[in-house]
Amino acid sequence: MRQDLKNISARVSSIAPFHVMRLLERAKQLESQGHQVIHMEVGEPDFQTPAPIVDAGIAALKGGQTFYTPAPGLPELRQQIAAFYLERYQATVVPERIFVTPGASGALLLALSLTMDAGQEVLLPDPGYPCNKHFIELLSGSARAISIANHPKKKLMPEHIRSHWRNNTCAALVASPANPTGTTYSVQEITDLHLACRENGGVLLLDEIYHGLDYEDNISSACQVSDDIIVVNSFSKYFGMTGWRLGWLVVPETLCEMTNRLMQNIFIAASTPAQYAALSAFQPDTIKVLEQRRRCFQQRRDYLLPQITELGFKPLGTPSGAFYLYADCSDLADNSYSLCETLLEKYHLAITPGADFETTSPEKFVRFAYTTDMDKLKIAVERIRQWKRDTSE
C-alpha cells in the first residue's frame, strides 16, 4: 500500500522556505551549546499580553465562554473597534463593516478572496511582507512586486500603480507602517494610492497591523480616507496578542454580506476566548500599558537607527513605525545572506537576510527587528562593531 504521494499542487510547491527559519534552527543549536544568541530576527513583540487582556480571557474561560461566536465576531467587540476608530482617528466606521478574524492572516485571506479572481494580479511593494505573495498565489493570482528602492520616499506611489497596472490587475496591497522598512503613509499618500486604484477600477488594500507602533505624530488610517479601502488590522502587535490569533478586517458596506458568508464558510468564527479577552484591549489601563511599550520601542529605534547608520548600514526610507530597520549592507558585505550567517555563527547575532522580503536586490539588504531589550541591542551593536574590526584586519 505504501506509495509516495506525488500529486502536490503547483500552487503550494512554489512556496520557498523562509531563510530565517534555517538561521533560527542554527541559533537554537548554538544556544543549546551554551552561546548567548541575540535575537533580532523575530517579528513578534517581546512583551507578554497586557494583564487586563489576559485577565479578561481568564474570566471568559471561567464563565464558560467556549462556544462559537457569530461569524463576524462578538457584536460588542465590533462596536469597540468602531469606537476606537472614532476616538483615535476621528474616523466613522460602522460596526457592520468590521469583521473579527483569526489573526491578520485570516483578514488578508478574506481581503484577497473578496477582491481577486484566479489569474488576476495584485501590486505589492518590493520589499514587503513575504506571506502576501503566497496568499495571492494560494488563490491562483499573481503577485507583482514593484521595486520601491529607486523612489525617494521608498514607498509604493501612485505613479507605480499607474505605470504597472495591467488589464488583469485588480488591487494594490500596501502596509503602513510597512514590514520590513517601517515606513508609513500619510493621509495624502493613502488618498492618492486609493484614487490611482479606483481610476483603474481596482481596490486598495491597506495592512495597518503595526498601527499603534508608530513613532511620529498622528499616523493616519485608511479609514479616514475612504469607506472603499479594505483595511487589515490585528490585535497581535500593538495590543501584544500574537499567540491569541486575532485580527480584524474593515470592508466597504457593499461587501459586508459577502464577507459574512465567506467567514461562515471558511472560518466559522474567530477564537471565542481571544475575542472576550480583546474586549479589554481598548480600556484605559490597557492603553496605558501599551503606550508605555510604544515609548519603549521608540527608544530602541532612536538608539539603533544612528548606531547602525554609523556602522555603515544604510536604512531604506524613514523607519517611523513597526519594530524593524531594513538596511542596505552592500558597503559592508558582498552578500547579505553570508553576512547573516557570519554574524550568527561567529558573533551570535541573528538578523534576517533581504531574501525573505524582496526579489529586487535581496543580497544587498538585512532586516533588524528591535524586539529585544536595550541591553541586548547594545550588545548586538558591539558585536557588529567587533565583526567590522575583525574583517578590516
Place this chain on the structure above:
Amino acid sequence: MRQDLKNISARVSSIAPFHVMRLLERAKQLESQGHQVIHMEVGEPDFQTPAPIVDAGIAALKGGQTFYTPAPGLPELRQQIAAFYLERYQATVVPERIFVTPGASGALLLALSLTMDAGQEVLLPDPGYPCNKHFIELLSGSARAISIANHPKKKLMPEHIRSHWRNNTCAALVASPANPTGTTYSVQEITDLHLACRENGGVLLLDEIYHGLDYEDNISSACQVSDDIIVVNSFSKYFGMTGWRLGWLVVPETLCEMTNRLMQNIFIAASTPAQYAALSAFQPDTIKVLEQRRRCFQQRRDYLLPQITELGFKPLGTPSGAFYLYADCSDLADNSYSLCETLLEKYHLAITPGADFETTSPEKFVRFAYTTDMDKLKIAVERIRQWKRDTSE
C-alpha cells in the same frame, strides 16, 4: 469620494447564504417575543469545554503563554495526538505528520491547498458538509457533488469514484461520521475508496471531525488504512472545544515540508492558549467526561431515531455517529423548506432544510441535530406530533 465598490470576486459572489441563518434570525425574534424555541438546527455540542481543558487554558494564560508557537503546533501536542492514534486506533502516526490548525476549517483549507490546483475537481458526497464546496471554489477548483441517495449504503462508494473521475479530478473528500447523515465508513470501505483514488492518481481526504461521537463498536480512522490518506480532525466536537478553534491535519510524510511552509505563510500558527488547553484533552479525567457525553448523545439518538421514524420521516442511511439525523420528509410535506418554516413559526421548533446540504433533492430532506437535552427532544417530538394532527384535520 463615495462610490460603490463593484469588483467583488467571482469566487466569492457564488457563495449562497445558509438557509438556516434566516431561520436562526427568525428564531431569535420569536424568542425575544417570549416563545420557547427548541433548537435542533445547531451543529455544536451543547456541553461546555470539559473542566480539565479549561483549567489548562487558564493555567497557560496565567503562565504567560501568549506568544506564537511553532507553525506546525506545540511539539508536545503533536506527540499527544500521535499517542492518541496509537492508543485508540492502534495506528502509528509519527508526530511530524501531524499539524495543529486553526480549527478543522484551517485543516480543510490546508488539505485542499496541498492537493488541488485551479481548474481541478474534487468529488464529494451529496448531501455533505456545505462549506466543503466553498473551500474548493475559494481555491478556484470545482466541487462535484455525487448523489448517494440511490446507493443502498447512502455513502460515497468506490464505484462512484470510478464512474465520476475525470481528467481534471484530483481528490475525493469524505466525512466519517458524516454530516448530515451520521453514517460512518468501515476500514474496508476507507481502503476501497483510497484505492479507487490512487488508481486514478488522486488522493483521498478524510474528514474525521466527528470521531469520538460514534455509537457503534470501533469506528475506524483512515490512519489505520494508509499513510497516504490526508486526514482532517478537530478538538471541536468530541473534545468540546468549538469556540477555541483548534483542529489538526495528518499528511503523508512527503508533504510534511510543504505543509509546514504553507502553515507559516497562511496561519503563522494556531492559537497558543488553545494548544496549551488541548494538552489536557487526552488525559484520563477528561476522557471520562467525554465518554459520559458520548453516551448522552447516544441516548438522544436512540430516543430520537425511532420517534421521527414513527412520525413518518425516513432517515437516509444508518446514523451511527455525529449528532445528526437526516431524513426524507416527502411523505409528510411537499417542501422541506416550508416544513422548516412552519415548524418554526407555529411550533417553535428549529430544524435545518436539506437545501443547506444537498443539490440533488433538497426539498425532500431535513436535518435534526440532537444538540439539546432529552427533555427538549421530547417536547420537539410532541410538537411535530401536534403539527401532524393539525395538518391532518
